[in-house]
Amino acid sequence: MRLKLVPQNTSFDFFSRWKLWLGISAFMMALAAGSFLYQGLNYGIDFRGGTTIRTESAQVVDVGVYRGALDPLELGDITITEIFDPTFGPDQNVAMLRIQAQEGEEAATASMVVEVEAALKGAVPDIQFVSVESVGPKVSGELIQTAVIAVVLAIGAVLVYIWLRFEWQFALGAVAALVHDVILTIGVFSELQIRFDLAIIAALLTIVGYSLNDTVVVFDRVRENLRKYKKTPLKDVLNISINETLSRTVMTSVTTLLALISLYVLGGDVIRGFVFAMIWGVIVGTYSSVFVASAILLYLGVKRDWTKPSNTAGNQYANIDA
Amino acid sequence: MLQIDTWKRVLIWLVVVAGLLMALPNAFYTRVEQSNDARAAIELGNDTPQMQVKAAQWPSWLPSGLVNLGLDLRGGAHLLAEVQVEDVYAARMDAMWPEIRDALRDERSTIGTIRRQDSAPGEIRVRISQPEGMTRALQVVRELATPIQTLAGPTGTDIEVSAQGSDIVVTLSEAEKLASDDRTVRQALEIIRRRIDEVGTREPTIQRQGAKRILIQVPGIGSASELKEIIGTTAQLTFNPVVSRTGDAESRVGPGEKLVPSLDEAGTFYIIESAPVVTGEELVDAQPAFDQNGRPAVNFRFNTTGARKFGDYTLENVGAPFAIVLDDEVISAPVIQSHIPGGSGIITGNFTVEESTNLAVLLRAGALPAGLEFLEERTIGPELGQDSIDAGKVATMVAFAAVLVFMALSYGLFGLFANVALIINIGLIFGLLSLIGATLTLPGIAGIVLTVGMAVDANVLIFERIREELKTAKGPARAIELGYEKALSAILDANITTFITAVILFAMGSGPVRGFAITLGLGILTSVFTAIFVTRLLVVIWFERRRPKMIEV
Numbered sequence: 001m002r003l004k005l006v007p008q009n010t011s012f013d014f015f016s017r018w019k020l021w022l023g024i025s026a027f028m029m030a031l032a033a034g035s036f037l038y039q040g041l042n043y044g045i046d047f048r049g050g051t052t053i054r055t056e057s058a059q060v061v062d063v064g065v066y067r068g069a070l071d072p073l074e075l076g077d078i079t080i081t082e083i084f085d086p087t088f089g090p091d092q093n094v095a096m097l098r099i100q101a102q103e104g105e106e107a108a109t110a111s112m113v114v115e116v117e118a119a120l121k122g123a124v125p126d127i128q129f130v131s132v133e134s135v136g137p138k139v140s141g142e143l144i145q146t147a148v149i150a151v152v153l154a155i156g157a158v159l160v161y162i163w164l165r166f167e168w169q170f171a172l173g174a175v176a177a178l179v180h181d182v183i184l185t186i187g188v189f190s191e192l193q194i195r196f197d198l199a200i201i202a203a204l205l206t207i208v209g210y211s212l213n214d215t216v217v218v219f220d221r222v223r224e225n226l227r228k229y230k231k232t233p234l235k236d237v238l239n240i241s242i243n244e245t246l247s248r249t250v251m252t253s254v255t256t257l258l259a260l261i262s263l264y265v266l267g268g269d270v271i272r273g274f275v276f277a278m279i280w281g282v283i284v285g286t287y288s289s290v291f292v293a294s295a296i297l298l299y300l301g302v303k304r305d306w307t308k309p310s311n312t313a314g315n316q317y318a319n320i321d322a
Numbered sequence: 323m324l325q326i327d328t329w330k331r332v333l334i335w336l337v338v339v340a341g342l343l344m345a346l347p348n349a350f351y352t353r354v355e356q357s358n359d360a361r362a363a364i365e366l367g368n369d370t371p372q373m374q375v376k377a378a379q380w381p382s383w384l385p386s387g388l389v390n391l392g393l394d395l396r397g398g399a400h401l402l403a404e405v406q407v408e409d410v411y412a413a414r415m416d417a418m419w420p421e422i423r424d425a426l427r428d429e430r431s432t433i434g435t436i437r438r439q440d441s442a443p444g445e446i447r448v449r450i451s452q453p454e455g456m457t458r459a460l461q462v463v464r465e466l467a468t469p470i471q472t473l474a475g476p477t478g479t480d481i482e483v484s485a486q487g488s489d490i491v492v493t494l495s496e497a498e499k500l501a502s503d504d505r506t507v508r509q510a511l512e513i514i515r516r517r518i519d520e521v522g523t524r525e526p527t528i529q530r531q532g533a534k535r536i537l538i539q540v541p542g543i544g545s546a547s548e549l550k551e552i553i554g555t556t557a558q559l560t561f562n563p564v565v566s567r568t569g570d571a572e573s574r575v576g577p578g579e580k581l582v583p584s585l586d587e588a589g590t591f592y593i594i595e596s597a598p599v600v601t602g603e604e605l606v607d608a609q610p611a612f613d614q615n616g617r618p619a620v621n622f623r624f625n626t627t628g629a630r631k632f633g634d635y636t637l638e639n640v641g642a643p644f645a646i647v648l649d650d651e652v653i654s655a656p657v658i659q660s661h662i663p664g665g666s667g668i669i670t671g672n673f674t675v676e677e678s679t680n681l682a683v684l685l686r687a688g689a690l691p692a693g694l695e696f697l698e699e700r701t702i703g704p705e706l707g708q709d710s711i712d713a714g715k716v717a718t719m720v721a722f723a724a725v726l727v728f729m730a731l732s733y734g735l736f737g738l739f740a741n742v743a744l745i746i747n748i749g750l751i752f753g754l755l756s757l758i759g760a761t762l763t764l765p766g767i768a769g770i771v772l773t774v775g776m777a778v779d780a781n782v783l784i785f786e787r788i789r790e791e792l793k794t795a796k797g798p799a800r801a802i803e804l805g806y807e808k809a810l811s812a813i814l815d816a817n818i819t820t821f822i823t824a825v826i827l828f829a830m831g832s833g834p835v836r837g838f839a840i841t842l843g844l845g846i847l848t849s850v851f852t853a854i855f856v857t858r859l860l861v862v863i864w865f866e867r868r869r870p871k872m873i874e875v
Contacts, residue, residue: 210776255728270706270764
């Protein structure tokens with residue numbers, strides 16, 4: 001007996017309310033953008049400079065004690081968060097301190113870190129500093145710039161590639177889906193105030209890659225079916241194509257999610273934010289290849305004169321044999 | 323039909339075996355690492371029976387390349403330093419001054435007397451008493467310029483000379499500044515490398531980043547501040563003539579002179595001539611030692627030109643004080659007692675033994691050509707790294723098992739084929755990582771886990787396609803063939819687009835992000851390879867043996 005997540009032959013109508021779906025997506029994007037503009041992202045030190053110190057001690061973390069020890073140093077804005085994780089041992093109490101970039105300093109000076117460490121040692125004798133990271137404001141500004149450029153470049157490169165391999169309508173649809181995924185991910189990060197650092201940019205780009213992967217598979221089938229069913233309306237061709245690839249879409253999303261969820265639960269707190277972004281991205285990316293990319297394709301319409309024989313244009317790789 | 327040439331089969335298996343062999347050492351990480359270290363030690367002449375035993379832990383005919391663990395997994399210190407390239411301009415111009423002075427003096431009849439004026443660092447400003455002779459003066463100074471040679475041919479000269487009223491202003495040209503910046507950064511890189519090598523830690527990464535930055539990663543070191551003590555000091559040692567000694571920090575100094583504080587007597591300042599007699603560059607050796615009173619000191623020896631300059635100066639200036647200056651602080655200013663011809667000497671000061679040892683190391687490795695500003699400092703404790711490795715291992719195992727079970731449940735026998743390919747796939751990723759000596763970081767592990775999830779995608783595409791083709795009842799062989807054929811364009815398009823993002827991530831990212839891009843990119847390559855070659859081969863071999871009339875995918 002086979003495990004089947006999707007029945008053999010499906011004929012869901014994905015586009016009966018495609019305008020509604022597009023509307024919902026647009027609304028969600030507006031919501032995400034609003035959250036981003038209203039409360040902004042919780043940038044990590046990679047993007048705004050400053051110092052983070054990760055401490056470990058056998059004693060239970062008392063944020064008040066930590067704060068009391070650091071207050072006399074007058075270091076400005078300090079956030080102290082206790083971190084819980086199923087992978088920690090019983091007497092492993094971890095806290096994360098974030099100290100803002102000090103004025104007039106390029107990188108947090110060693111002397112500041114030494115003072116902080118001494119003050120905390122005074123309050124909690126067995127405290128250990130398992131990691132100390134500081135980034136100067138000069139670098140952090142550049143990191144933001146590089147990150148934005150990377151995301152834009154990735155989307156641009158993809159636009160060009162799909163344009164070359166398909167038609168411009170496909171490229172627009174795919175890119176709209178990507179932008180949708182990126183904006184929604186940023187929105188979730190600003191709404192939940194999860195720390196947004198360099199690794200999250202990597203996650204964003206992976207989401208771009210994954211969402212695209214999904215979209216391209218659907219589009220590939222659409223292209224094939226457009227040749228096969230020359231007289232069928234575009235809406236029906238899209239429906240057929242999505243139903244035909246539905247089983248694969250679900251399978252791949254499930255295997256990827258299985259892997260990511262195990263990483264989320266067991267991979268430790270250091271990369272949890274990163275993995276969360278990817279899980280969210282896989283879900284949103286799967287949704288968007290149907291309800292954004294294909295819906296946009298439907299909206300834009302496609303030139304239907306696929307009169308060329310099928311083994312020249314689309315299947316140019318097909319004659320490779322192993 | 324379903325046929326694969328024998329040579330192709332052999333080639334596929336060869337690639338798989340080679341990849342797995344290269345991945346093998348990583349399964350015995352500690353053992354191979356010890357063996358590699360021992361071999362390196364034996365190579366350097368440290369050949370003891372103990373080392374031989376350690377080296378023999380791993381047979382030498384097996385590949386021994388390992389995946390490097392990134393700082394976030396191994397623990398260590400990371401620094402991003404910006405070289406203050408402008409520091410060099412002032413020294414360059416100071417060094418030019420005697421030449422300019424001598425050239426202008428020869429023209430005294432047309433330009434009158436000359437006098438150096440105060441000016442911004444990196445600029446020489448000379449006033450001439452007969453401004454009518456300016457044209458001639460400019461011409462004379464311009465003749466001192468040397469053309470800059472680049473690969474593209476000469477691009478101008480190294481200095482720019484202009485007139486402002488009755489002043490001649492000399493600065494470095496833009497082209498020369500660029501060339502000088504490049505030299506400075508390269509020199510700094512070399513010096514940092516030497517200093518870290520002197521301390522002797524394992525596999526440091528010392529890389530240039532962009533025009534002016536240097537990235538330094540040293541695994542296993544306790545903290546970033548420890549690392550900074552070794553590489554952060556300029557260690558610019560000079561011997562300068564002393565003009566006078568003062569207690570006033572605001573003393574006015576003449577042109578070509580500078581005011582520097584004393585290292586160990588607070589409130590004491592020296593006015594010294596900025597052009598040094600001899601510099602640390604002319605040192606050939608420096609060793610920690612003790613002076614006649616048993617206090618820690620540093621012995622040094624000059625090379626021949628240094629020794630000659632030092633000898634000549636001490637001969638002519640017996641009775642005058644002479645400042646030993648380290649990074650713009652006077653360590654000591656002894657009075658020259660007699661001519662010192664041998665070219666060696668001793669630096670005394672209020673050193674601890676540790677300080678004198680460190681100073682000797684720094685002097686031996688050479689001075690940094692310019693100061694460093696640290697833009698990024700990270701220390702990761704080894705415990706945190708170990709925790710991350712452990713968590714990553716468990717997560718990867720679980721992810722792997724979940725996907726294997728899921729695939730077997732969904733596709734039966736074909737799912738097992740895909741699973742074999744997935745295991746080979748992970749092996750190949752590690753093999754490739756070891757081959758190119760890439761660094762595995764925590765996001766890199768995430769990349770592998772993501773690959774585990776996504777690698778099955780290509781197989782899923784193919785299997786789903788075979789299912790569809792089976793419906794049209796063309797017979798199993800034809801269905802399998804068509805399944806592979808028709809899924810190919812989707813597989814390639816989907817993976818090429820993801821690969822594009824991996825490449826961009828690699829090009830733009832740094833550190834951990836780059837580690838992620840590497841595993842993601844390699845994962846795409848290996849998963850496409852395993853899906854369209856390895857599983858296909860497995861399916862074909864199975865099909866040839868069984869010749870089933872019916873297949874279920």
